[in-house]
Amino acid sequence: xxxxxxxxxxxxxxxxxxxxxxxxxxxxxxxxxxxxxxxxxxxxxxxxxxxxxxxxxxxxxxxxxxxxxxxxxxxxxxxxxxxxxxxxxxxxxxxxxxxxxxxxxxxxxxxxxxxxxxxxxxxxxxxxxxxxxxxxxxxxxxxxxxxxxxxxxxxxxxxxxxxxxxxxxxxxxxxxxxxxxxxxxxxxxxxxxxxxxxxxxxxxxxxxxxxxxxxxxxxxxxxxxxxxxxxxxxxxxxxxxxxxxxxxxxxxxxxxx
Amino acid sequence: xxxxxxxxxxxxxxxxxxxxxxxxxxxxxxxxxxxxxxxxxxxxxxxxxxxxxxxxxxxxxxxxxxxxxxxxxxxxxxxxxxxxxxxxxxxxxxxxxxxxxxxxxxxxxxxxxxxxxxxxxxxxxxxxxxxxxxxxxxxxxxxxxxxxxxxxxxxxxxxxxxxxxxxxxxxxxxxxxxxxxxxxxxxxxxxxxxxxxxxxxxxxxxxxxxxxxxxxxxxxxxxxxxxxxxxxxxxxxxxxxxxxxxxxxxxxxxxxxxxxxxxxxxxxxxxxxxxxxxxxxxxxxxxxxxxxxxxxxxxxxxxxxxxxxxxxxxxxxxxxxxxxxxxxxxxxxxxxxxxxxxxxxxxxx
Numbered sequence: 285x286x287x288x289x290x291x292x293x294x295x296x297x298x299x300x301x302x303x304x305x306x307x308x309x310x311x312x313x314x315x316x317x318x319x320x321x322x323x324x325x326x327x328x329x330x331x332x333x334x335x336x337x338x339x340x341x342x343x344x345x346x347x348x349x350x351x352x353x354x355x356x357x358x359x360x361x362x363x364x365x366x367x368x369x370x371x372x373x374x375x376x377x378x379x380x381x382x383x384x385x386x387x388x389x390x391x392x393x394x395x396x397x398x399x400x401x402x403x404x405x406x407x408x409x410x411x412x413x414x415x416x417x418x419x420x421x422x423x424x425x426x427x428x429x430x431x432x433x434x435x436x437x438x439x440x441x442x443x444x445x446x447x448x449x450x451x452x453x454x455x456x457x458x459x460x461x462x463x464x465x466x467x468x469x470x471x472x473x474x475x476x477x478x479x480x481x482x483x484x485x486x487x488x489x490x491x492x493x494x495x496x497x498x499x500x501x502x503x504x505x506x507x508x509x510x511x512x513x514x515x516x517x518x519x520x521x522x523x524x525x526x527x528x529x530x531x532x533x534x535x536x537x538x539x540x541x
Numbered sequence: 542x543x544x545x546x547x548x549x550x551x552x553x554x555x556x557x558x559x560x561x562x563x564x565x566x567x568x569x570x571x572x573x574x575x576x577x578x579x580x581x582x583x584x585x586x587x588x589x590x591x592x593x594x595x596x597x598x599x600x601x602x603x604x605x606x607x608x609x610x611x612x613x614x615x616x617x618x619x620x621x622x623x624x625x626x627x628x629x630x631x632x633x634x635x636x637x638x639x640x641x642x643x644x645x646x647x648x649x650x651x652x653x654x655x656x657x658x659x660x661x662x663x664x665x666x667x668x669x670x671x672x673x674x675x676x677x678x679x680x681x682x683x684x685x686x687x688x689x690x691x692x693x694x695x696x697x698x699x700x701x702x703x704x705x706x707x708x709x710x711x712x713x714x715x716x717x718x719x720x721x722x723x724x725x726x727x728x729x730x731x732x733x734x735x736x737x738x739x740x741x742x743x744x745x746x747x748x749x750x751x752x753x754x755x756x757x758x759x760x761x762x763x764x765x766x767x768x769x770x771x772x773x774x775x776x777x778x779x780x781x782x783x784x785x786x787x788x789x790x791x792x793x794x795x796x797x798x799x800x801x802x803x804x805x806x807x808x809x810x811x812x813x814x815x816x817x818x819x820x821x822x823x824x825x826x827x828x829x830x831x832x833x834x835x836x837x838x839x840x841x842x843x844x845x846x847x848x849x850x851x852x853x854x855x856x857x858x859x860x861x862x863x864x865x866x867x868x869x870x871x872x873x874x875x876x877x878x879x880x881x882x883x884x885x886x887x888x889x890x
Contacts, residue, residue: 305839306700315704327821386672387681412820414699416684418672421640425676430641430751433669436814446754451665452767452823454758454815458639460751470804470821471814507681511694511707519846522867528880531852531870532888540829540850541796541885 289347290462292335293402295393296328296351296366298359299413312512315413324362327408330468333475334438335406336370344440348372350400354379354392360491368478368486375492382496386418388504393419394426395499403463404445409434420467430460434469567692568625569597570651572661572670573615577636579607581614583768584662584721591719592660593623593727594689600626602650602740604635604643612737620730630740637753640670646742648677651714658692663718664767671718682716683708687723701820701843721767722826722847759813766816769799771829774818774845777805778834778855778874785811788878789833795885801825803841819844834874837862854878 300306301321309316324332332351339346351366353359354377363374377392384392397405410417424431432438432447436455439446446459450469496504525531535541571592574582592599601624603611608629615627628650634642647670651659659674661667663685675682687705688696694709695717766772773793779785785806793800801818802811818825820843830848835841837853837860845851846865853866854877863869870877 300700302840306703308704315700385681387675387679390676410821412701415701415820416672417668418675418682418684421669421672422676424640425644425673428749430749431669431673434665444752450814451756452815454756454813456637456756457754458751459754460749471808503679507710507712508683509709509711511709513699514705514707516698516702516705516846519851519865519867522851522863522865522869524863524869524871526870528870528877528884531868531881532884534868535829535850535852536888538850541888 288403289345290338290404291347291400291402292338292349293393293397293400293405294328294331294335294349294351294366294371295389295405295407295419296332296353296362297325297408297411298322298353298355298362299325299411302326302412308513308515312514313510314513322358324365325408325411325413327410327412327468327470329475330470330472331406331408332366332369332371333473334468337473338438339370350374350402352377352393352396354384354389354496356381363491364483364486365478367489367491368482369476371489373490373492375494377494377496377499379496384504385506385508386414386416386422387507388502389419390422390426391502391504392499393423395502397423397427405465407465407467409467409469420465424465427463427465429463429465431465431467432458432460433467435466436469436471438466438472567597567657568655569595569599569658569660570647570656571599571601572647572659572667573601573603573611574638574662574666575603575605575607575611575614577605577607579610579614581611581618582662582664583726583765584664586619586726587721587724588660588662588667588719589619589621589727590724591686591689591717592658593621595658595660595692597623597658598625599623600628600656601735602628602647604630604632604638604646606631606633606636608635609737616733616735616737617731618729619732620728621732624732624735627735627737628740629737630742638666638670639751639753640673641749641751643670644673644677645748646740647674649742650740651678656714658715658717660717660719663720667718671716675716678714678716680712680714680716682718683710684718685720686717687720698843701839702846703839703843720824722824726768759815763793764797764799766799766801766818766823766825769825770827771796771798771831772801772818772825772827772845772848773798773831773833774801774803774835775806775811775833776803776835776841777809779806779811781809782811784875788874792831792878792882792885795882795889796829798831799825799827801845803835803838832862832866833878835862836860837865854881
């Protein structure tokens, strides 16, 4: 790593804000999106933060941080935010209203990695809308790069990157040289807020605008068909009890204890 | 019941379960994990139940230095008539299930026309491996399914479980990860008829420089969170680690329960990350879930709202957790929880 700097790519997704309770639309085909607040996917925010911290704290020499989003034109709002936080350049791939599957996203990202000559991709472990947890692993597979998912800690040791991963039952540590794909878990860092001044400055930073049809040599057709989207079964209403005795009695009656 | 029906239909048409597929024998490859000691990982048995519901003959694949021992353990401890064959590879290289090593092997096996379905548990290893495998096969997997409608239609929660999507897959291979809490563990018994066969692969040398450096697992005598029938869980209101331990451990001991937590409890250092329940942590569906000092944010509910019975103890009458709780008790957890622990102990004697 001594000879070359990091060219970090940070893919970010615009999703319905995590604090909002999503509603199924009337035709039961998707989630209602009109008049709903959208934000950057929280895990992607952590990815952006990590890229900036690597640069700021000089954990490794960083040549560039490039943010990319594939989605509706409005995704440029979250890209501006990334630029305001410290990304150098950005790309918006306008996909219109088309919701791409992770495999298609990974294919587009692969092209961008090649174009940007990225050697480190940091992205969120999952998007909180489709909850797939796929894109990072798929991108690593397509590129034939190593992957370190669910990262809780990223360290640069010699010419390797050491990543502590959150796994069932605790954590494990893997290490790999660059190039590498890292996906972020919640505890990797605490993302910063962005000030108005930086947001204004970010308007001058580069944003390349592409269309999905710029990637026609890839098969981006959906592989899965969403037949319907429904609300989960509501739970039958519960009861309030007034004492521990009453609670214990109910649990006994229900033969739970 | 639909599944039983499907199984009956399939058993009558042994050549091919799905008319649209050209392959002669439709079968399912089930990824069964085992520990370095040769023990079968419990969530894999939930995945095996899902594989059984597909109705196809099942080949299990088991990897790692103790794969053969684990295969014997599987045969002698699990009753699964459809389990025809267990493919094993005893290579040490597979021990830590690094996806860079496992996914290419699985891709090689799945290229055969023999398999129409691949099933793994949606646990840390499954989630790490399956998408990479999907990329190698140019296939979009169906993740974290909670229900099988038919051989190509599956149900999975999206938006932190606030919506349920029914998804149809027309790809020739269906790569599926199974939410363990949504499927029962496969029944006890034995399947001695399953043949164990060594996988014929080239030396599994990693093509990619990735090194497993070590792990730091939380040692616990408690039942595994994912499979515990009772879970006692604490949130921000526990205030600190001392209170968390003081209130929850005795209660969990009395109930032989697993202990879980909210993100707030984990972030404030009350307990380990691996105990987090929710959209980004573990998803549990025990018989009884006791939410102690938990407000009930969307992200937490995503991990526990399919529990059979939910009990909430909280001093805030407006806490959203009361909306999903079957039994809610308003009160100071510092008083109520020790009293509950004491009375449960008495109730058992």
